[in-house]
Amino acid sequence: NATAKAALGRATWKLLHTMTLRYPETPSPDEREALDSYFHLLSRLYPCGECAAEFQQLLAKYPPQTSSRKAASLWLCDVHNKVNKRLGHAQFDCAHLDAEYDCGC
C-alpha cells in the first residue's frame, strides 16, 4: 500500500520540520540531548521498517545537528533532500523552510 506509506511519510516530515523550526535558538545541553535522542528513537520506532533502516544509516552518516534552531532545521532539510534524491523526488530549496512550516503556535 504505497499511498498509505507516502501519507505517513508526509505526516512525519511535517512534524519533524515544524519541530526543528520551533527548537530553541540557543538550546541547553539538555535540550540538545533531547533532540538528538528523539531522532535516534524515531529511527528505531518508525512504522515503515524499510524506511527506518534507511533512516538509521542516514543518521549514522549525518548525525543530527543540535547546536541551534538554524543548524537543526537546515540539517533536517538536507537529510530530507537525501531521501528525496534516493526516491527520485524533487529537491526542496531550504531557503523556503520558514514560509512552509508555520505551525501558528
Added chain:
Amino acid sequence: NATAKAALGRATWKLLHTMTLRYPETPSPDEREALDSYFHLLSRLYPCGECAAEFQQLLAKYPPQTSSRKAASLWLCDVHNKVNKRLGHAQFDCAHLDAEYDCGC
C-alpha cells in the same frame, strides 16, 4: 493560526497511532524503554508549546503502556480521547484502530 495547529496535530496523531500499531507484540526491555522515552521526548519537543505542556501532564497522570502492541495502541487511543474531550471533539471508538491506521508497510 488555528488551521496550521490542527494540521500539525492531525499529522502527529497519524504518526503516533501508526507507530504503536507497528510496535512489537512482545517487546524487549530495550524496545519498551525506547517507546517510553520517545513519548516523553515528544512531549518536550512538540512545536505547539501549550499542547506540549498539556501532553506532559497527561503523560505524568497516564504513563505510556509499553508491555505489548495492544497495550500501547489502546493506551494512546485513550490518551487521544482525553485530548478530544478537552477540545470538545468526538470520542473515537478504539475498536476501529486497526482499520484506521494501516500504514501498508
